[in-house]
Amino acid sequence: MPTSSAEATRRPPRMEIAGLAAGYGGDPIVAEIDITVGAGEVVAVIGANGAGKSTLLKAITGALVPISGRVTVEGREITRLPAHRLARLGIGYVPQTRDVFDTMTVVENLEMGGYLLSAPERAARVTEVMNIFPQLNQMRGRRALKLSGGERKMVALARVLMLRPKVLVLDEPTAGLSPELSRAVLRQQVRTLADRGTAILLVEQKAFEALEVSDWAYVLVGGRVVIDGPGSVVARRPDIREVFLGGTAQS
Ligand SMILES: Nc1ncnc2c1ncn2[C@@H]1O[C@H](COP(=O)(O)OP(=O)(O)O)[C@@H](O)[C@H]1O
Numbered sequence: 486m487p488t489s490s491a492e493a494t495r496r497p498p499r500m501e502i503a504g505l506a507a508g509y510g511g512d513p514i515v516a517e518i519d520i521t522v523g524a525g526e527v528v529a530v531i532g533a534n535g536a537g538k539s540t541l542l543k544a545i546t547g548a549l550v551p552i553s554g555r556v557t558v559e560g561r562e563i564t565r566l567p568a569h570r571l572a573r574l575g576i577g578y579v580p581q582t583r584d585v586f587d588t589m590t591v592v593e594n595l596e597m598g599g600y601l602l603s604a605p606e607r608a609a610r611v612t613e614v615m616n617i618f619p620q621l622n623q624m625r626g627r628r629a630l631k632l633s634g635g636e637r638k639m640v641a642l643a644r645v646l647m648l649r650p651k652v653l654v655l656d657e658p659t660a661g662l663s664p665e666l667s668r669a670v671l672r673q674q675v676r677t678l679a680d681r682g683t684a685i686l687l688v689e690q691k692a693f694e695a696l697e698v699s700d701w702a703y704v705l706v707g708g709r710v711v712i713d714g715p716g717s718v719v720a721r722r723p724d725i726r727e728v729f730l731g732g733t734a735q736s
């Protein structure tokens with residue numbers, strides 16, 4: 486497929502990442518990263534364990550200071566801003582681990598997510614978020630540590646939705662879930678939120694499940710993007726498994 490016609494189907498970018506490089510003091514772990522995410526798009530970054538996916542997201546969300554490059558949202562530079570500033574600017578980040586407060590109930594987790602809102606706004610937003618994911622209602626009084634993996638991921642996502650993010654950055658929302666449950670999370674939660682207009686940057690090791698719901702995908706190997714294209718096109722590439730095995734061998 487010619488890149489030009491595929492490019493033409495993309496939405497105008499809401500978040501742009503240009504020339505991003507990041508690491509932990511030694512050689513960069515990720516470098517030369519150019520990614521765009523449009524409103525209503527699910528954009529996947531797929532790669533083997535150790536490819537640098539979490540490092541990339543930490544550099545985008547201010548958890549790690551990038552070595553170089555820029556991140557902009559609706560034209561405004563957000564590079565190096567601390568997490569609370571990003572939350573105010575409409576960027577929601579669900580990290581790979583420590584994504585909910587274990588000893589708090591589902592409702593309390595949502596209330597924490599709405600910490601920037603006034604008390605009446607917060608209560609109203611809890612109701613709205615419960616309407617987005619109605620299953621949350623049945624578990625509203627349960628402590629997060631009593632939830633299953635899938636339920637927990639739903640709470641993590643719902644918590645970030647409290648501030649009505651324009652951009653959602655998700656680090657392996659299907660980690661630890663069965664392939665079936667992974668598909669359900671990606672279709673019923675991630676895809677649904679994008680279809681409501683959110684721009685979603687999704688990092689996943691479960692490549693084929695992620696590609697099924699993605700408008701565009703970037704394949705990360707050894708901290709560099711080696712392939713990008715529409716999710717359906719990337720999924721059909723005959724070399725995609727090889728690329729992944731290459732990534733595993735390097736890590
Ligand atoms: N806090 C850290 N300090 C030093 N190196 C790290 C740290 N976190 C991750 N790394 C290294 O960065 C590389 C990429 O890790 P990571 O971004 O977690 O990959 P992924 O999320 O794709 O599995 C790995 O080689 C890992 O060992």
Ligand SMILES: [Mg+2]
Pocket residue numbers: 538539540581657
């Ligand atoms: Mg990771």
